[in-house]
Each structure stands twice: as C-alpha cells, then as structure tokens.
Amino acid sequence: MESLSTLPxxxxxxxxxxxxxxxLQISIIFLFLLHILFVNLMVGGSLFVVVLEWMGIQKPAxxxxxxxxxxxxxxxxxxxxxxxxxxxxxINVLYTIHFYTANALTGxxxxxxxxxxxxxxxxxxxxxxxxxxxxxxxxxxIAIGAGxxxxxxxxxxxxxxxxxxxxxxxRWTQVGxxxxxxxxxxxxxxxxxxxxxSVAVAGLFFAGYFTVRxxxxxxxxxxxxxxxxxxxxxxxxxxxxxxxxxAGPLLLFTLPAEGLSWKLAGIISCGVVLAFIVIxxxxxxxxxxxxxxxxxxxxxxxLLTGTVVLMATGRHVYRExxxxxxxxxxxxxxxxxxxMVGIANWRxxxxxxxxxxxxxxxxxxxxFDNVCAVCHALDKRLVGPPLTEIAQTYxxxxxxxxxxxxxxxxKRADYPQMPAITLTESQHQAVAQYILDLVSGxxxxxxxxxx
Amino acid sequence: MDLPVFHLDFLGNxxxxxxxxxxxxxxNHAMAVGAIPxxxxxxxxxxxxxxxxxxxxxxxxxTVCFVITTTFGALTGVGIxxxxxxxxxxxxxxxxxxxxxxxxxxxxxxxxxVVLILLYYLLWKRWQGExxxxxxxxxxxxxxxxxxxxxxxxxxxxxMMDVGNWTHEKSIATAILNPIYLxxxxxxxxxxxxxxxxxxxxxxxxxxxxxxxxxxxxxxWISLWSxxxxxxxxxxxxxxWKAVPDSMVGNLAVALGTQxxxxxxxxxxxxxxxxxxxALVTLLWSAVKPSRMPRFVLIIPFAxxxxxLGYFERVREFIRKPYVISGYMYANGIRVDDYPLLxxxxxxxxALYADAKEVTEENHLQAGKEVFLxxxxxCHTTNGxxxxxxxxxxxxxxxxxxxxxxxxxxxxxxxxRPYMPPFPGNNAELGALVDYLFSLRAYxxxxxxxxxxxxxxxxxxxxxxxxxxx
Numbered sequence: 001m002e003s004l005s006t007l008p009x010x011x012x013x014x015x016x017x018x019x020x021x022x023x024l025q026i027s028i029i030f031l032f033l034l035h036i037l038f039v040n041l042m043v044g045g046s047l048f049v050v051v052l053e054w055m056g057i058q059k060p061a062x063x064x065x066x067x068x069x070x071x072x073x074x075x076x077x078x079x080x081x082x083x084x085x086x087x088x089x090x091i092n093v094l095y096t097i098h099f100y101t102a103n104a105l106t107g108x109x110x111x112x113x114x115x116x117x118x119x120x121x122x123x124x125x126x127x128x129x130x131x132x133x134x135x136x137x138x139x140x141x142i143a144i145g146a147g148x149x150x151x152x153x154x155x156x157x158x159x160x161x162x163x164x165x166x167x168x169x170x171r172w173t174q175v176g177x178x179x180x181x182x183x184x185x186x187x188x189x190x191x192x193x194x195x196x197x198s199v200a201v202a203g204l205f206f207a208g209y210f211t212v213r214x215x216x217x218x219x220x221x222x223x224x225x226x227x228x229x230x231x232x233x234x235x236x237x238x239x240x241x242x243x244x245x246x247a248g249p250l251l252l253f254t255l256p257a258e259g260l261s262w263k264l265a266g267i268i269s270c271g272v273v274l275a276f277i278v279i280x281x282x283x284x285x286x287x288x289x290x291x292x293x294x295x296x297x298x299x300x301x302x303l304l305t306g307t308v309v310l311m312a313t314g315r316h317v318y319r320e321x322x323x324x325x326x327x328x329x330x331x332x333x334x335x336x337x338x339x340m341v342g343i344a345n346w347r348x349x350x351x352x353x354x355x356x357x358x359x360x361x362x363x364x365x366x367x368f369d370n371v372c373a374v375c376h377a378l379d380k381r382l383v384g385p386p387l388t389e390i391a392q393t394y395x396x397x398x399x400x401x402x403x404x405x406x407x408x409x410x411k412r413a414d415y416p417q418m419p420a421i422t423l424t425e426s427q428h429q430a431v432a433q434y435i436l437d438l439v440s441g442x443x444x445x446x447x448x449x450x451x
Numbered sequence: 452m453d454l455p456v457f458h459l460d461f462l463g464n465x466x467x468x469x470x471x472x473x474x475x476x477x478x479n480h481a482m483a484v485g486a487i488p489x490x491x492x493x494x495x496x497x498x499x500x501x502x503x504x505x506x507x508x509x510x511x512x513x514t515v516c517f518v519i520t521t522t523f524g525a526l527t528g529v530g531i532x533x534x535x536x537x538x539x540x541x542x543x544x545x546x547x548x549x550x551x552x553x554x555x556x557x558x559x560x561x562x563x564x565v566v567l568i569l570l571y572y573l574l575w576k577r578w579q580g581e582x583x584x585x586x587x588x589x590x591x592x593x594x595x596x597x598x599x600x601x602x603x604x605x606x607x608x609x610x611m612m613d614v615g616n617w618t619h620e621k622s623i624a625t626a627i628l629n630p631i632y633l634x635x636x637x638x639x640x641x642x643x644x645x646x647x648x649x650x651x652x653x654x655x656x657x658x659x660x661x662x663x664x665x666x667x668x669x670x671x672w673i674s675l676w677s678x679x680x681x682x683x684x685x686x687x688x689x690x691x692w693k694a695v696p697d698s699m700v701g702n703l704a705v706a707l708g709t710q711x712x713x714x715x716x717x718x719x720x721x722x723x724x725x726x727x728x729x730a731l732v733t734l735l736w737s738a739v740k741p742s743r744m745p746r747f748v749l750i751i752p753f754a755x756x757x758x759x760l761g762y763f764e765r766v767r768e769f770i771r772k773p774y775v776i777s778g779y780m781y782a783n784g785i786r787v788d789d790y791p792l793l794x795x796x797x798x799x800x801x802a803l804y805a806d807a808k809e810v811t812e813e814n815h816l817q818a819g820k821e822v823f824l825x826x827x828x829x830c831h832t833t834n835g836x837x838x839x840x841x842x843x844x845x846x847x848x849x850x851x852x853x854x855x856x857x858x859x860x861x862x863x864x865x866x867x868r869p870y871m872p873p874f875p876g877n878n879a880e881l882g883a884l885v886d887y888l889f890s891l892r893a894y895x896x897x898x899x900x901x902x903x904x905x906x907x908x909x910x911x912x913x914x915x916x917x918x919x920x921x
Contacts (some may be wrong), residue, residue, distance in 0.1 A: 010453030010803050013544045033867040075569055078521050085529065086558050091549045092536070100540040100828035104457040108903030114471070114530035121522040172455070173804070177904045331823060334538065342603050344792035375846075375864035382856045383846040416845050418866055 007169045010097050010335040017093060024094045025320070029164050030310050032087040036312075037201065043156070045073050046124070046149040046203020053142050065229065069206060070128050071147070075122055095166060098323060098329065102166035102181070107176030107260060109158045116158075120151035138140075157182065160191055167322045168256060189251040196244045197308075200446030204304060231289050238282040241275055241304075248272070258321035259322030264314050271310030278303045317374075364434030367427050375418075378438060384418060391439035402434040452785070452802040457537045457902030458828045463836035464538040465829070469768070471534050475527035477646075480639070480760065481523060481673075482516040483597045485647025487568075487678055490516070498583055504665050504891070510575055511658045512651050517572045523879050527564070539829060541784040542775040550607055557603045560596050567593040568699045598640070605636050608767065634694040635767075638687035641680040646756040649678030649730070652737060653749045661742070668743035679751075680799025681731060723762065726755040765913025771908050772870035781872035783829050790875060797877040798825050804901075810879040820898065822880045839888065852892065859883045 003363070017024070048068045056063025091099050103110050127145045134141035161181040165171060173182050210229045250416065252268070281300050361369070376390070377384035394400040405428065408418040423431070459467055490509045497505025536543040547554060571589050606629075652673045659666035669710040670776060730752035737744045775782045785793065792801075797807050801820060802825055807818035823839075831839045843857065865873040874881055 008803050011801075013541065013548065015545055016546040018548055028697070069501045074573070078525070078565050078569060081525050081529065082562050085532075085561065086555075088532070089530075089547065089554055089558060092544065093551055096540075096544045096548075100454050100536060100544065103453040103533075103537055104540070104901050105458040108902065110469075110537065111530070111533055114526045114533060118522045120528040121526075122518070125522070127517055177902055180904065341788055341792045344795060345788060361712075371865050374860050374867050375855075381851060383860070414848075419869075421867065421870075432616040 123148035200240035207233035259318035364430035454899030463834035480643035485643035641683035674738035819883035
C-alpha cells in the first residue's frame with residue numbers, strides 16, 4: 001500500500017452529514033440490493049430472451065417462452081432505474097468527494113449511461129411490440145433484442161469502473177477516462193462475478209415465475225411443459241452459481257489490498273456457505289424433478305438472498321476499510337483549511353487587511369477604480385470611450401453623467417452595450433464629479449506644459 | 452478545487468446541463484405532469500358518455516407518453532443529476548447535504564410514480580367493466596404523485612435562487628417558504644397542463660381520421676382543456692415575474708437574451724407574448740372549427756410551448772447568478788467565505804491537482820491555464836459555446852487587447868457585470884490568467900478536462916508559450 005503522503009488528500013465539503021453515517025451505511029446496503037435485484041432480472045432476462053428466441057427458430061415453444069420473459073422486462077427495467085436513484089443519493093452523501101472524483105475522471109462514459117440506457121429501453125419496447133409484425137423477419141427481430149441486451153451489458157461496466165475507481169485514491173492521478181479506469185485489475189473479475197450473479201438470480205426468478213404464474217395451455221406444448229421450463233431455469237441458475245465459485249475467488253485475489261481484512265473474509269465465507277447449500281438444493285431439484293416442491297423454491301430464494309446480502313455487506317466493509325485512512329486524512333485537511341478560512345474572514349471583519357493600493361483616496365476615486373476603470377481610461381478607448389470624450393459630451397454636467405450611467409443607451413454601433421450601474425446616490429455624485437475633475441485636471445496640466 | 456475538473460471545451464458545461472434539463476422538463480411537463488390528468492379525465496369522460504373511442508384515444512395518447520417518459524423522461528431525470536454533479540459537484544454536494552430528506556422524499560414519490568404508471572398502463576385493458584372506476588382513480592393518484600415530484604423539486608430550485616437564509620437555517624422549511632416557490636409552482640402547473648393539451652392535440656390528429664366526426668369532438672375537447680388553463684398560466688407567469696427578488700431583476704435583461712440582446716429585452720418579451728397569443732388563436736381555431744384545422748398548424752402551439760419552457764428554464768438559471776447557491780456559493784463552485792483566504796494566498800496552493808502551486812516566471816502560462824480551469828470553465832470555454840476569446844473580442848475588438856486593460860477588467864468585472872463572480876485568486880494569479888488568455892489568443896488550443904486520456908486530474912497538455920506576454 002502506498003503511503004498516505006503520496007496520495008491526493010482532498011478537503012471534504014464543509015457541511016455536516018444530514019444523517020448518522022452508520023444509518024447511511026446500513027441503508028446503502030439494502031437500497032443497493034433492491035436496485036441490483038431488478039438490474040439482475042433486467043440483464044439476465046434480456047440475455048435469456050435473445051438465446052430463447054434464437055432457439056425458437058427450431059422449436060416454436062421457446063419463442064413463446066422468450067416472449068413471456070420479454071414482457072417482464074418492461075416492469076423490471078423501470079424499477080431498476082428508479083430504484084437506482086435512492087442508492088445514488090446515499091452515495092452522493094456518504095462518499096461525496098470520492099464519488100465525484102471518480103465521476104469526473106470517467107465523465108464521458110458516465111454521461112453516456114443516459115442515452116445508452118434510454119436507447120436500450122426503446123429497443124426493448126420495439127422488440128416487445130414488433131413480435132408479431134416481424135414474425136417473418138426473425139433475424140431482424142432477434143437483432144433488435146440482441147441490441148438491447150448488448151447495451152445492457154455495457155452499462156454495468158461503466159458503473160463498475162466508476163464505483164471501483166472511487167475506492168482507490170492512489171489511482172486518481174493516473175486515470176483519465178473510462179478505459180483507463182477499466183484497467184484497474186479487479187474491474188473485469190468483478191464484472192464477471194456480477195454477470196454470473198445476474199444469470200443465477202434471473203434463472204431462479206424465472207423458475208419460480210413460471211411455476212407460480214398461470215401458464216395458458218395454448219402457450220406450451222408437450223416438448224416444453226411447466227416442469228421442463230422449471231428444470232431448465234434451475235439448471236441455468238446452478239451453472240451460473242457454480243461458475244461464480246471460480247469468479248468469486250478471482251475477484252478476491254485481484255482486489256487491491258487496501259480494504260482486505262479478516263472481518264471481510266468471515267462475512268464472505270458465510271455467503272459462500274449459503275451459496276453452497278443453494279447449489280445442493282438445486283441439484284436435488286434437477287435430478288429428481290418429480291419430487292419438486294414450492295417450499296424448497298422459497299428456501300433457495302431465501303438462502304440466495306442471504307448470500308447476496310452477505311456479499312453486499314462484505315463489499316461495503318471492504319469499501320469502508322479501503323478508504324477509512326484516507327477519509328481521516330481528509331478530515332484533517334478540511335479542518336486545517338476551514339480554520340484558515342475562518343482566520344482570513346476574521347481579519348477582514350476586524351479591518352486588519354489593508355485595502356490594496358492603500359493611501360487616502362477620495363470616495364469618487366475609489367468607485368472609479370473599482371467600477372468605471374474596468375472599461376474606461378482617461379484618454380484612450382478600453383471597452384468604452386475615454387473620459388475625455390465623456391467630458392466633452394457632458395461638459396460640467398454631473399446630472400447628465402449620472403442619468404446615463406444609471407440607464408445607459410447605446411450611442412455607437414461599434415461599441416458594446418454599457419451595463420446599468422447601481423451605486424448609492426452619494427457614490428454616483430462623487431464619481432461623476434471625479435471624472436469631470438480628472439479630465440479638467442489633465443487639461444490644466446497640458447496647458448501648463450504648453451506654457 | 453479538490454476535484455479533478457471535468458470540462459467540455461466545445462459544447463460548454465452549462466450547455467450540456469441545459470440540453471438534458473430542457474429535454475427533461477419538456478417530457479416531464481407535457482407527457483407526465485400535464486398529460487396524466489388529461490388522460491385520466493378523458494378516460495372518465497369516455498366512461499360517462501359511454502363512447503368507447505374516448506377510451507381508445509386516451510389509451511393511445513398514454514402509450515406514447517408511457518414509452519417516452521419511461522425511457523428518455525426517466526433517463527434525462529437521472530441525466531440532470533449526472534451532469535450537474537459533474538459540472539458543479541460542490542453545489543450539488545452541498546445541497547444534497549442540506550436537502551437530503553427532501554431528495555429522499557422526492558425519491559419515494561418518484562418510485563410510487565413509476566409503479567403507478569406501470570400499473571395504470573399495463574392494467575388498462577384488464578381493469579374493465581366493474582373495475583373501470585378503480586382504474587380511473589388510479590389515474591387520479593398517479594396525476595397527484597407526478598405533480599408532487601415537481602412540487603418538491605421546485606422547492607429545491609426556488610431555494611437556490613432566493614437570497615433566503617441558507618447561511619443560517621439550511622432547511623427545507625425555508626425552501627418552501629421562499630418567496631419564489633409558490634409563484635413558480637403557480638406558473639409551472641398550468642403551463643404543464645396547457646403543454647400537455649398541445650401535445651395531445653397533435654397526437655389526436657394522427658390517431659383519428661379526418662372524415663371521422665370524432666376527430667372534431669376530440670380536438671375541441673382537448674383545445675378547451677388547454678384554453679381553460681391559459682388564464683391561470685398567464686396569471687402565474689406574471690406573478691412569477693414579479694416575485695423574482697429585486698437584486699436579481701437587474702440581470703433579467705441579460706437572462707432573456709444573451710449579452711448582445713441586452714438592449715432588445717423588451718422585444719424578446721414581446722415575442723414571447725405574441726407566441727402565447729398565437730398559441731391561443733390556434734387553440735381557439737381548433738376548438739371552434741376543428742375540422743378545418745390543417746395538421747401542420749398544430750406544430751405552432753407545441754413549438755411555442757417548447758420554446759417558452761426553454762426560455763423559462765434559461766431565465767430561472769440565469770437570475771441566480773453570480774451565485775449557484777444564492778449568497779453562499781458562486782457559479783464557479785467557490786464559497787463566498789473562501790474568498791478572503793483565496794484572494795490573499797491564491798487558489799493554486801489549495802488546488803489539489805494543480806501542477807503549479809505558485810506563479811513563477813517559468814510556469815506562468817501553465818499556472819494561468821490552471822487558474823482558468825478552476826475559476827472560469829464552469830461557464831466559459833476557450834473557443835466554443837460562451838467562449839472566453841469571443842467574449843473579450845466583443846469588448847476589445849481585434850486591436851485594443853492590452854495586458855493592463857484586460858487585467859483591470861478581470862479585477863473589477865463583478866462590479867460592472869453583476870452576473871459575474873469576482874475573481875477568486877490573488878494578483879499574481881490574475882496576471883498569469885491574463886498571460887494565458889493572451890497566449891490562447893495567439894494560439895487557440897482547446898483545454899482538456901480530467902475525463903480525457905491525457906488530461907489526468909487538472910493537468911492538461913503543455914501550454915503553448917509564444918512570448919506574447921506584456
């Protein structure tokens with residue numbers, strides 16, 4: 001691990017957290033799980049749709065099954081998005097600076113989430129509502145579905161790169177853009193782990209969905225009856241969960257050491273044990289399909305939920321310990337900075353800061369230097385005309401100058417519009433007089449020189 | 452200053468937000484907040500009159516609204532968040548700390564809104580007969596939640612704009628009680644209803660046939676809906692206009708046009724009013740003689756609505772300048788409180804990712820560029836939208852560029868351009884900034900943000916030094 005002194009240590013936003021950090025941490029685990037559940041169903045579901053519709057070319061029963069799954073995506077994708085906003089809110093509060101740093105460094109990809117997801121959703125609708133119309137152009141129809149699925153596969157990579165980069169301040173000065181954020185070694189294993197998880201969760205969900213929901217007779221045939229569908233999805237869930245027994249360790253080994261701890265190991269091991277029990281039950285369900293029971297399905301759902309909760313907790317524990325030292329250092333920087341700000345403000349309030357340029361200036365001169373001089377000089381054009389010209393237009397006419405300054409019109413086409421200037425009445429008076437004096441003073445000097 | 456600086460040097464950061472936000476507001480107002488009550492009312496009308504086609508038309512309009520709101524509508528909402536927190540992370544970060552519960556409540560209502568629209572749309576064909584009245588009631592509840600999400604966000608928007616007392620109270624109560632809140636809501640609500648009418652009218656002419664007398668009946672019905680809201684919209688608009696605090700009225704002329712249009716402010720206001728009248732005439736036409744209405748004319752009120760919504764948002768965004776959070780944080784993301792320290796010591800020593808920590812003879816152009824990134828790029832680009840060179844060009848033409856003149860201007864610009872924040876750094880940095888601007892003028896190289904491969908953190912490619920100094 002790099003020493004803290006070489007890391008960028010930003011200051012935090014100097015406002016208190018609105019809620020106890022502990023409560024935010026608990027809520028982020030659960031809010032995020034709710035979001036990821038629907039993301040799993042959306043991603044896993046759209047992958048199933050593509051494969052099953054393709055298989056449906058040979059065996060129409062699969063086409064009908066694909067269509068039933070596609071219908072669920074309408075609901076799942078909308079819930080995935082709206083339930084993502086809650087955890088986003090909590091991340092914004094809890095990891096403000098870490099999160100915004102990662103956002104900025106992967107900014108373009110991060111913004112692309114918006115059009116990519118919107119287009120994926122539109123493709124999803126197009127796919128769902130053209131099922132009959134494109135029945136004879138299956139290739140095109142499958143391509144539309146595959147387009148949506150492909151976009152769904154890209155989006156998690158953007159989120160992962162971002163949320164992962166936030167944990168490693170040591171990378172912040174090296175990364176520029178999404179691709180370089182993807183290159184942090186644990187990102188791809190983490191993505192793999194997520195994808196397999198999506199397939200497992202969606203597999204289990206659809207096994208239950210097609211068991212519980214009524215399945216009209218005209219939508220099935222002998223080749224694909226209800227137990228067969230269930231067995232198929234159970235097999236998919238089993239395969240994906242088993243594969244995660246490889247992807248999981250791969251992720252663990254590629255994780256930067258910053259946040260590893262025995263606590264993390266304990267939590268993850270418990271999750272692994274539960275996942276193992278799920279696999280055993282799945283195996284039983286698949287090899288003896290005639291003895292299947294709804295109770296066992298609910299058990300599996302509960303155990304898998306347990307696994308996911310433990311894994312999510314593990315990830316949170318990792319996250320917290322990865323940045324805990326950095327956060328402490330940040331608090332120190334923030335405190336030091338706010339004290340300096342406080343002192344600077346105090347000195348101003350005590351009048352300890354000498355005004356720049358010092359000396360005894362008349363009120364008119366002060367206003368002129370701060371306001372008018374921004375655009376006007378004595379005898380040459382800056383933005384507006386020189387004072388000598390102004391004095392010619394308003395000879396000894398203080399009131400005329402004030403009237404113009406308060407509500408300027410536009411006299412010359414090749415000059416920009418002058419903004420209206422708001423001052424106190426005495427300031428207006430003083431500065432207009434100062435301008436006239438300055439010009440006449442200059443006139444006198446010239447006369448002297450001429451003598 | 453503690454974050455890598457995200458920057459789009461052609462499009463401009465504000466324009467990015469504006470694009471996403473205006474699209475979102477149009478979809479939200481015309482296809483959700485305004486459309487749902489219209490659709491539910493039409494559904495009820497169909498049940499009451501026993502005419503099946505009202506129900507069909509309502510369902511068709513809802514289909515379009517459903518597809519658009521659940522795709523681009525929802526995603527641009529998220530997009531506003533993404534883009535504002537990229538462009539102005541300090542403002543969003545600060546506001547979320549204060550308005551956490553408002554945002555949380557907003558989210559809960561937002562979730563209900565999505566669940567309800569899924570139910571409302573997907574159950575339309577299933578809840579018939581006995582169930583129809585429950586379905587209509589569902590539409591009513593959905594309309595209410597859509598309006599509530601808007602009502603909460605307007606509270607937050609209003610809070611950012613009003614001078615209020617952020618510095619003391621920092622609470623949701625002051626947001627709701629701020630003097631712009633109710634007028635803004637009173638304007639947005641009927642505007643959304645009217646706009647939804649325009650949009651539905653437009654769709655009606657596509658979903659029904661010209662020979663069909665139902666087309667006339669439906670067009671008249673929808674036109675009357677929009678006409679009914681028109682006086683409220685006008686009244687709300689006037690109230691809103693008047694409620695904008697005096698301190699901000701000074702900027703309104705610039706807000707409505709760009710700087711070049713400052714003098715033509717009244718003309719633009721007239722154009723808006725004329726457009727409003729034009730929309731009214733179209734509505735009256737389609738209410739009285741719907742069968743004689745050519746389809747393309749319906750583009751007019753819809754386009755007018757889009758332009759007005761765009762202008763409305765532009766005005767709202769502009770009048771809070773020079774602040775992003777009134778009285779607390781300037782548009783450059785630097786707090787008012789930070790100024791005394793930064794004016795004294797400079798911004799660079801506190802800029803985490805800056806290469807130059809202090810302006811020297813060797814690094815002055817790099818330092819100037821970093822100062823530009825910190826102090827100017829939230830609103831300005833080099834040569835793109837609201838480009839800094841073009842801005843200076845309007846003042847100094849091509850021949851009056853002078854180092855001291857520009858320096859003097861940057862030092863006092865906030866006094867003469869009330870929408871500009873004061874320069875946050877110290878004198879050395881101001882000089883470096885001017886040097887950088889002159890080098891930029893000699894060789895206009897775009898400035899890269901932290902999101903690019905070679906723009907790691909605040910650093911960008913090496914600055915071109917052409918000895919234009921002095």
